Amino acid sequence: MNLRKSIVLTFLITLLPLIQLLSPTNALPSPPITALYAFGDSTVDPGNNNYIPTLFRSNHPPYGKSFPARLPTGRFSDGKLATDFLASFLGLKPTVPAYLNPSVKPSELLTGVSFASAGSGLDDRTAALSLTLSMDRQWRYFEEAVRKMKSLVGELETDRVIRNALFVISAGTNDMTNNVYSHARGNFITASDYQDYLLTKVESFVQRLYDAGARRITVAGLPPIGCLPVQVTAGSLTSRNFLRRTCTEHQNVDSLVYNQKLQRLTSRLSQRLRGSKVLYLDIYSPLIDMVKYPQKYGIEETLRGCCGTGFLEAGPLCQPMSRTCADVSKYLFFDSVHPSQKAYSVIARFALRNLFPLL
Template sequence: MNPNHKKPILLTFFIILLLLQLPNSINASLFPPVTALYAFGDSTVDSSNNNYIPTIFRSNHPPYGKSFPAKLPTGRFSDGKLATDFLASSLGLKPTLPAYLNPSVKTRDLLTGVSFASAGGGLDDRTAMLSSTLTMDRQWRFFEEAVRKMKSVVGDSETNRVIKNALFVISAGTNDMTYNVYDHVPRSFISVSDYQDYLLSKIQVFAQRLYHAGARRITVAGLPPIGCLPGQVTLGSFITPRNLGHRICTEHQNTDSRLYNQKLQKLTNRLSQKLRGSKVLYLDIYSPLIDMIKHPLKYGLEETSRGCCGTGLLEAGPLCEPLSRTCEDVSKYLFFDSVHPSQKAYSVIARSALQNLFPHL
């Protein structure tokens, strides 16, 4: 065989190899690694900001934190880590995501992310006012303060680079629905759908604020199956006589959550198109939670309708207190208290986000 005949074959082989490598190099340049993680919202992403403001909505006491390193009750509303903690460690940023108001957080810590969230808060200012916690506007002002601090240390250019390549998480809405629609305050709006639209308008404004501040990767968490939260199951059993004595989800609340999430998906799609060069993505927490409820054995769970703390029916925050009895093995529980998921559940939510959301970033 003529040796020259091999040359085209070898040349073709190397060209194919080069072409195979090009997408990776292009992706690496267009989508650099996540530089930081910043969280806004409620207790699902509050890693202890409420410890430093005058409110009773705190979890800086046992039995909270029983699964955290050294069994430390940090102020997270769970037995251990939150989904944002798992995300921060999976992205190689830091082991856990600290709270902005924590005095031990230094300016350089801000460069890899913090949480500005406040347990008991929501998208609606009235929600935060009911619980004397941080409104979204107050959280925004703390973010602006953090940006000024970062610029004072590393300069404008580096701070802008960090923000541009950071991941921003907005997680709120559940308290708005439970406080203002289902449990406490008489409705002052025309319909549930109208109130949902009002909440979504708040998300749109906040996402646009982030974009104009330089953010380009924004994720917005949808609502969980609210009717399956242990506290809502308990209240539903009293409101609906046929449910008395039965631990079943309040289905109309779950229907409301699904409708809200559908609207949120459409909103995030519109924002991604409108905000040039950005990715605004819907973070689905409903699906992993409802799957754990319907198929608990798949996740090693045994109890999905009660919290681990106390009776598991109503205790949360100040009611889940140091003398409260807790379950023997919290890893078998979907919820730690009557509202908040366990560390096990948060790890599943984080894994779902990493698998389904991050490829789009």
């Protein structure tokens, strides 16, 4: 018996160094995130639309009322976006600037910018409808930025920055609202068919990023579209009961179905694209939690925006003369489409807690 114990003990002592070597705590740490680059729609556009000929702008009050110096930057919110909070949490910069902003210095490209355009989508027809930057146009601006970075710091350093940067893609809501729920479906028969089409666009864009050297890529899912105040308003009109404001549940179900498909896609892409992390960024869960349990977040109004009546106003309809709520921190949405700064901070913290450990 003593001999057996001695043999087992000797085996464990021999095995211990190997166990320690394989332990996650002894694994080589991932390189720190060097920059944050964003593509997509208004959820990640800090003001690119200020510099293109479109009506989809928010560079006027009351937008920006919670931003430093109450500055309306072109963000469709009272303050910061989720990407701003993420860049700050990562220690990159206080906010992510718009690439088209002429005051952005070439050196700022090395820590991240946004190429996104409010009103845009994964479907080029969505961008064409709003006269905003398509995903292809955003990509061309990214290529231009890469050339500027290479001129500034050389090819090797630029490649290192891109390889260790975080890339965020956030689009799809405008596609669904414009091309499905407005009944302008074109050749697509069902919401599910259109979702599949959008996901081919996601896959193509992720492949482009990977080919350009990106290895940390996050793709945001859809929010609970049926709970956006403008969709709640449309639903209340069709139900002939304008005072009964509730989420349009079939649109939320569509969002959940799309998000499940996106999760499967990002998992496949991570396996296929060697050395990459392609991750699903869940924005549905934190938003629906705020809708269902607002008291947890100190929120009082969940289905009406802070600007104007909160039923329809957004962009050009949310004007300097519009009445705004007394305390925007009590509101989930700032206008009839876009979350408030408080909501964006919750989304960013949710991502930091659930997504970043995987990066």
